Amino acid sequence: MIELLISIAFCLSSALTVLILLLPSQYDPATKDKPSVQILVLGDIGRSPRMQYHALSIAKHGGKVVIIGYTESDPHPDIVSHPNIAIVPLRPHPAILQTSNKLLFTIYGPLKVLFQVTYLWKCLAYTAPPSRWLLVQNPPSIPTLAIASLSCFLRQTRLVIDWHNFGYSILALKLGQDHPLVKLSIWYEKTFCKSTSAHLCVTDAMGSVLKKDFKLQAPILPLHDRPASHFHPINNPDERTKFLNTLPETESVRSSLTAGTLRILVSSTSWTPDEDFSVLIDALLQYSELATANPNLPEVLAIITGKGPQKEMYTRQIAALEAAGRLQKVTIRTAWLSVPDYARLLASASLGVSLHTSSSGVDLPMKVVDMFGAGLPVVGWNRFEAWPELVTEGVNGMGFGSSIELTDRLTELFGDNKKLETLRVGAQKESTRRWDDEWDPIVGKLLGLT
CATH class of the missing domain: 3.40.50.2000 (Glycogen Phosphorylase B;)
Structure with missing residues (x-):
């Protein structure tokens, strides 16, 4: 290993020496x-x-x-x-x-x-x-x-x-x-x-x-x-529904969407190891079981946006769960949207989810900022130091540290519209703080x- 590092250092120094001989123009x-x-x-x-x-x-x-x-x-x-x-x-x-x-x-x-x-x-x-x-x-x-x-x-x-x-x-x-x-x-x-x-x-x-x-x-x-200016709340529920009905990801659940018996959950992910997507899948599986037994819990459409190395692995897993009939009350779709459509999706959804776990403990997910910009309340992984700098617990969002806790948050918020709307009011207040x-x-x- 030491020899490899020495070789790399020699190659880098040699390459840079040649490049420096061709001095760039100065400011x-x-x-x-x-x-x-x-x-x-x-x-x-x-x-x-x-x-x-x-x-x-x-x-x-x-x-x-x-x-x-x-x-x-x-x-x-x-x-x-x-x-x-x-x-x-x-x-x-x-x-x-x-x-x-x-x-x-x-x-x-x-x-x-x-x-x-x-x-x-x-x-x-x-x-x-x-x-x-x-x-x-x-x-x-x-x-x-x-x-x-x-x-x-x-x-x-x-x-x-x-x-x-x-x-x-x-x-x-x-x-x-x-x-x-x-x-x-x-x-x-x-x-x-x-x-x-x-x-x-x-x-x-x-x-x-x-x-x-x-x-x-x-x-x-x-x-x-x-958030940038293109993220902003949509306060008219009919306008939210109208936009959601234009998305191909909602095609299979539009009757429930129009009837108001569906909640839209949105998560943006880079499909990398620092965002354990299995936490959300496990939580949605548990929610589906609970919603099947409890008619007061609405159906959920989870729209997952983003690109990354683990996307194919998880989409295969989701397809297998659907084929096995284990997602009766939950539909999961992946999407890649234009910047304006992504902003409108956040403003039209019911709840945002952040799976960012922070490798350092002191960084924060930009996706939550965008969600707040659109007036969307958030539940997110909160087991790291900087989380309170972004989310005020119970005001504009809620934290979780396991799939079980995430399931509890989903059932609590989707089972009680008043709690969800309280968080939405807090998120909309947060949306006034601009870039x-x-x-x-x-x-x-x-x-x-x-």
Whole structure:
């Protein structure tokens, strides 16, 4: 293992030495234009709502934005149409380098990093024009932080890291906390995050960890996620029903929907190990049994949105349960919706579910923020430190820590409309807290835009 790491380090240093010889052009600090910003997402831009919101806010205030990232799905329509925003796509790594096998991961992982280093450097230092600021999404940390730090040094660009979570804590889910690559990742992340002008983070709890454990000197600015303007409540029940009837996912239950004997449950997931979808399946199985015996409990249509590696496995499991007749009072459908339709679905649903468990304990799921933006009450996994920063128990949502507790929440809320409506009122109150209200005095001020 040590020899492998040394070889990787040698390859990286050799590649970067060659690239540095072709020095990129620098940003001219004397320019009088509005600040220009590069936004780096080593992931799918379309599935990175927070970074898209950054871009839209910068552009709205007259700044020029270049987003660097993968273009696997459609970004927000306003990103594509805005004259101040440009996208520089990253080339995906070869599919063969993607594996869930732990042994192969230790071999393919470094090769994937080498591939990413080459194209990331090309896009960041040469394809994209020089900018005053570089805003980097973290995680992933490897190789993002090292390449971003070097590019900023050579181009006289100010680096800002937007901490969504910690890269090493996500890697530990795959390899285990004591794995050598996890320990290397901890060192890497703590080392390459120091050459920054500022740090943004999604929770106060994460800010405390950055200050205490990472010992950062640059300003640490908590920036809580808030919904964008296209998420808003729909207060007219008839309008909600009318929209739901247009969705193909509701076709088999439209009679119950029209009769008012159906509840719509929505969950958005990335279908990854940090969101254990089996918790929801088990809860829906238990709910179906209880609803079969109790006529006061309504039918449930669960619409699950999102893409990810474990989706096919779970859809096969759901199909098997339906074929076995174990979901008599529950219908489960998966969907991939446009941004406007997803916003309308949240505003039209009865209840949102978050399965995010947090690898670090100090990050929060953006999906809950979007649900609140649409005035949708939420039940979510609450066994982590930062949960109370997002949800006020019994006011705009409720927490659970097992499938049994989730079943209890579903039966409690779907069996009592008054309790569900109380939470909806709380969620609609939460919906008044918007992204611009949070962003302008923090990031806008930092970037010199407000």
